[in-house]
Amino acid sequence: MLKLFTSHHVTSRLRNRSSHKLARRAFLTTLTDSKPTDTVSAKPCIDDCQTVVALPLLRKPLIPGFYMPLYVKDPKVLAALQESKSGQAPYAGAFLLKDDKYASTASSYYGFETVNILDKLKGKELLKKIYQVGTLAQILSIQGKQVILVGRKRLQITEMVNRNPLTVKAQHIKDKPYDKDDEVIKATYIEVIGDSNYRKLAEFLLQKRRRNFTGLRAGIFDATDFNYQKLADFGAGICGANKHKIQEVLEELDIHKRLDLVKKLVEISKIRVFHASIFPVTHAAVEDKKEEYGSAEYVKQNRLSDTFRKRIEPIKEKIPKHVLEVIEEELANLDRKEYGFGSTDSIYSYLDWLTALPWGNCSDENFDVLRAEKILDEDHYGLHVVKERILEFIAVANLTGNPEGKIICLSGPPGVGKTSVARSVARALGRKFFRLAVGGLSDSSEIKGDRRVYIGATPGKMVQCLKEVGTENPLVLLDEIDKLGNSSRDPEGALLELLDPEQNAHFLDYFLDVPIDLSKVLFVCTANNIDRLPGPLLDRMEVIELAGYTADEKMHIARDYLVKIVQRKCGMKPEQVDVSDAALLSLIENYCREAGVRNLQKQIEKIFRKIALKLVRQQASAKAAMVDLESSETAAEGSIELTNEYDKPRIELLKEKTMAARRSQVKVIIFPEANRRDFEGLEESVKEGLDVHFVNMSRSSS
Numbered sequence: 079m080l081k082l083f084t085s086h087h088v089t090s091r092l093r094n095r096s097s098h099k100l101a102r103r104a105f106l107t108t109l110t111d112s113k114p115t116d117t118v119s120a121k122p123c124i125d126d127c128q129t130v131v132a133l134p135l136l137r138k139p140l141i142p143g144f145y146m147p148l149y150v151k152d153p154k155v156l157a158a159l160q161e162s163k164s165g166q167a168p169y170a171g172a173f174l175l176k177d178d179k180y181a182s183t184a185s186s187y188y189g190f191e192t193v194n195i196l197d198k199l200k201g202k203e204l205l206k207k208i209y210q211v212g213t214l215a216q217i218l219s220i221q222g223k224q225v226i227l228v229g230r231k232r233l234q235i236t237e238m239v240n241r242n243p244l245t246v247k248a249q250h251i252k253d254k255p256y257d258k259d260d261e262v263i264k265a266t267y268i269e270v271i272g273d274s275n276y277r278k279l280a281e282f283l284l285q286k287r288r289r290n291f292t293g294l295r296a297g298i299f300d301a302t303d304f305n306y307q308k309l310a311d312f313g314a315g316i317c318g319a320n321k322h323k324i325q326e327v328l329e330e331l332d333i334h335k336r337l338d339l340v341k342k343l344v345e346i347s348k349i350r351v352f353h354a355s356i357f358p359v360t361h362a363a364v365e366d367k368k369e370e371y372g373s374a375e376y377v378k379q380n381r382l383s384d385t386f387r388k389r390i391e392p393i394k395e396k397i398p399k400h401v402l403e404v405i406e407e408e409l410a411n412l413d414r415k416e417y418g419f420g421s422t423d424s425i426y427s428y429l430d431w432l433t434a435l436p437w438g439n440c441s442d443e444n445f446d447v448l449r450a451e452k453i454l455d456e457d458h459y460g461l462h463v464v465k466e467r468i469l470e471f472i473a474v475a476n477l478t479g480n481p482e483g484k485i486i487c488l489s490g491p492p493g494v495g496k497t498s499v500a501r502s503v504a505r506a507l508g509r510k511f512f513r514l515a516v517g518g519l520s521d522s523s524e525i526k527g528d529r530r531v532y533i534g535a536t537p538g539k540m541v542q543c544l545k546e547v548g549t550e551n552p553l554v555l556l557d558e559i560d561k562l563g564n565s566s567r568d569p570e571g572a573l574l575e576l577l578d579p580e581q582n583a584h585f586l587d588y589f590l591d592v593p594i595d596l597s598k599v600l601f602v603c604t605a606n607n608i609d610r611l612p613g614p615l616l617d618r619m620e621v622i623e624l625a626g627y628t629a630d631e632k633m634h635i636a637r638d639y640l641v642k643i644v645q646r647k648c649g650m651k652p653e654q655v656d657v658s659d660a661a662l663l664s665l666i667e668n669y670c671r672e673a674g675v676r677n678l679q680k681q682i683e684k685i686f687r688k689i690a691l692k693l694v695r696q697q698a699s700a701k702a703a704m705v706d707l708e709s710s711e712t713a714a715e716g717s718i719e720l721t722n723e724y725d726k727p728r729i730e731l732l733k734e735k736t737m738a739a740r741r742s743q744v745k746v747i748i749f750p751e752a753n754r755r756d757f758e759g760l761e762e763s764v765k766e767g768l769d770v771h772f773v774n775m776s777r778s779s780s
């Protein structure tokens with residue numbers, strides 16, 4: 079009996095222990111198809127389950143028979159999983175992401191996979207990024223955002239059913255039939271499992287994954303009731319090899335080939351285990367031994383810390399001392415950890431953030447008031463008071479060399495240009511722009527990050543902003559600050575900390591855990607209604623009101639700004655469209671009576687989209703007519719052999735067709751040259767609009 083660990087043990091552990099501790103373990107289920115007991119083994123209508131929510135996995139595929147704890151941040155995905163769990167088919171699809179770049183940004187603590195990193199990837203985009211072969215996973219439990227899955231069967235995606243959350247139709251794929259007595263399979267099996275090193279390896283790994291899983295160790299090599307597929311899967315599941323290699327095992331349906339793949343993975347693991355158990359020491363020792371092991375995989379792994387060393391090398395001088403110390407400490411830590419056993423992931427992720435921040439990198443400041451005035455006028459009609467106030471602010475910064483002081487809050491109804499004025503200020507000052515939507519924000523952790531002890535921890539939005547803009551002095555727009563969520567988890571306190579010049583020079587993000595200097599960031603806030611702003615926040619701000627626009631102002635904005643912007647966005651030339659003032663006025667009076675101009679912009683966009691469609695349709699039909707024309711003519715494209723005056727009808731036909739297709743010029747090639755006189759003798763109305771070329775007898779010489 080190849081029983082490793084009963085499902086009952088696992089679920090009772092799941093209930094009894096804290097999820098952190100649990101997640102640290104490799105959750106192995108039985109290798110045999112045990113009788114249904116408890117939640118784990120119950121497999122309601124598994125064969126009917128063809129439509130599943132697709133979960134993208136960042137760090138490794140889910141091998142059938144193994145457990146996987148997930149951290150799901152996306153509320154839509156979570157709701158869909160909850161629905162599946164409470165329904166007849168408590169299953170989901172687990173599919174590995176092809177791209178490694180997401181894995182490096184994944185914050186995985188205690189082995190929990192994170193399914194939130196792909197905020198921007200949805201539907202087909204996401205579908206393209208995942209392997210099409212994955213695993214049908216039973217949803218064992220959902221506690222908060224933590225979901226425990228157990229792999230059941232191999233799946234192949236056939237089509238997308240829903241975009242968000244990504245839901246797919248998938249067919250269950252089966253292993254190819256094989257002969258149990260096949261000598262080659264037997265031999266490969268003995269190479270894998272019969273190898274005493276493998277036995278040692280497995281024992282070592284299993285010990286690592288908590289020594290109290292004794293049933294596992296006792297039962298593993300009892301070969302009286304085995305099955306080659308599960309054995310191969312087991313090897314793939316525990317070997318800790320590169321995730322794409324494990325995916326190959328998942329996709330391989332030929333048992334012999336699957337065993338072969340696992341054999342290679344196990345070889346690599348042996349080197350790691352050997353290294354981990356004998357040389358858990360310094361970077362220098364690892365360097366010495368590199369040659370000796372000679373494994374490409376080994377060398378690659380040890381580049382983990384080198385990546386960060388290379389990254390910080392050019393900016394080492396600029397990194398604050400206290401941060402550099404932490405980085406060095408963590409690098410040494412990373413070197414000590416053996417690769418592939420989970421816990422390096424969190425160090426990797428931490429270092430990835432810490433080393434990617436723009437330490438000491440600022441964009442060149444520009445406090446030129448005339449230039450700023452020109453930019454503000456270029457981008458916005460009117461708004462004289464606002465522009466004047468901003469110029470005063472820049473003038474003070476020009477004199478003091480520093481724009482610090484009060485935080486500007488642009489207040490006014492929707493669509494009056496608050497966001498776009500802030501964008502222009504950033505452009506005028508030569509700073510990078512970052513918009514941070516704080517409307518609805520309910521938790522201080524969104525600003526200050528999660529503590530690293532939490533599963534799936536990520537830094538706060540401010541740190542994410544610095545990483546994205548790549549400079550220490552961006553202009554950060556805190557949008558809709560009056561719509562801050564009401565919550566006990568103090569988002570207001572976190573914002574105060576961010577905005578207060580006294581505090582933000584030593585801003586502490588819980589994830590980074592080192593103070594960072596935000597004093598060079600220029601904060602601009604927007605609000606629709608400042609009455610809703612919390613007093614302490616309002617105190618720190620200088621409010622500039624933007625009133626609504628009159629019809630006349632809207633007319634100017636539409637004609638001189640919006641039409642031009644939209645036309646450029648739609649890829650049209652000015653001569654292709656002419657929107658009359660009467661049309662704009664009618665739009666303003668009948669459709670856009672609100673204070674701002676956002677709706678007006680939308681209406682103009684609508685009109686331009688319709689014109690674009692018309693233009694493209696015309697071009698398409700012009701092309702179609704041209705093709706038609708070519709096929710009806712014997713000579714080269716659009717040309718005519720004019721041999722005598724009876725060709726006049728052909729010229730007329732050609733002209734008619736091309737004119738119908740709105741081509742202004744009809745190219746006519748006439749040869750031989752001797753027929754020039756015949757052509758010239760034709761009526762003017764026929765010759766009109768033709769681009770004529772006379773050619774001598776040889777066609778190629780045209």
Ligand SMILES: Nc1ncnc2c1ncn2[C@@H]1O[C@H](COP(=O)(O)OP(=O)(O)OP(=O)(O)O)[C@@H](O)[C@H]1O
Pocket residue numbers: 457458459460461490491492493494495496497498499604606635639640674675676679
């Ligand atoms: N005075 C103006 N001149 C030119 N364009 C303007 C002007 N005012 C607004 N716009 C344009 O109107 C659109 C909407 O403006 P924006 O998004 O900045 O509004 P907002 O006040 O931030 O709205 P919300 O409060 O809903 O965020 C933008 O394309 C902006 O460029």
